[in-house]
Amino acid sequence: MAMYQAMRAKFGPRGWWPSTAGCRSPQGRLEICLGAILTQNTSWSNVEKAVANLITARRMSISKLHALSHEALAELIRPAGYFNVKARRLANFITRVQERWGGDIEALLALPISALREELLSVNGVGRETADSMILYAAGKPSFVVDAYTARIFVRHKLIGEEDDYETIKAFFESHLPRDVPLWNDYHAQIVETGKCYCKKPRPRCDDCPLRRFLK
DNA sequence: TGCCAGGCCGGGT
DNA sequence: ACCCGGCATGGC
Numbered sequence: 001m002a003m004y005q006a007m008r009a010k011f012g013p014r015g016w017w018p019s020t021a022g023c024r025s026p027q028g029r030l031e032i033c034l035g036a037i038l039t040q041n042t043s044w045s046n047v048e049k050a051v052a053n054l055i056t057a058r059r060m061s062i063s064k065l066h067a068l069s070h071e072a073l074a075e076l077i078r079p080a081g082y083f084n085v086k087a088r089r090l091a092n093f094i095t096r097v098q099e100r101w102g103g104d105i106e107a108l109l110a111l112p113i114s115a116l117r118e119e120l121l122s123v124n125g126v127g128r129e130t131a132d133s134m135i136l137y138a139a140g141k142p143s144f145v146v147d148a149y150t151a152r153i154f155v156r157h158k159l160i161g162e163e164d165d166y167e168t169i170k171a172f173f174e175s176h177l178p179r180d181v182p183l184w185n186d187y188h189a190q191i192v193e194t195g196k197c198y199c200k201k202p203r204p205r206c207d208d209c210p211l212r213r214f215l216k
Numbered sequence: 217t218g219c220c221a222g223g224c225c226g227g228g229t
Numbered sequence: 230a231c232c233c234g235g236c237a238t239g240g241c
Contacts, residue, residue, distance in 0.1 A: 035222095039222050041220090041236090042237090042239095043221040043240075045240075046238060049239090078237090078238075079239075081237040081239080082235090082238080083236090084237090085235085085236050085237090086237095089224085089225095124225080125224070126224085128223090128224095129223065129224090130224080147223085188222080189222090
């Protein structure tokens, strides 16, 4: 929590998804789920363009997306990069919601956390970080999101081990933090912001990194 | 200019 | 059980 407070004090609330209006609507939740796939290894500014394209094209619904060809979908999401791969992954997700959940994303997201996570992970193209992002930000349920920055930063601070896998790191945070969705939401967002201060060599890049004083 | 971004999958050892 | 290449655009 001390590290969270240091990041939060420097950056302020990051205001990621569910803190914005409209995110609780089915369309808002869908945007979050699509964004979670589109942002895989991709900067958020590129994802925003792709999401905006879908909205402008009036395709931001399961049924509309389900009716789209691979080529048309790929073209709309082109700015997000890896557009062929991502069009396939989005289609896998959309098809699952359509065929198993009757096109009702709320019904899917209403599952209890562990069942929801299994269901999401069984979609080809949805890995652990993507699934946890959907659970935390779209479903509003407590599932801590781990990403490359999380490992890089906390390994550097020797709070987790070099070899720790995703599930181990996730469990570390979930066991050390109060089980609070808004906290976990902003915590991950703060980590992403802070991660920009860390290069891959073992030393912070910027002099005013909020976690600087925690380094040995 | 080159490097990197909120990963994930599939094939090879 | 690893390890690695592929995927692609946009910003600094």
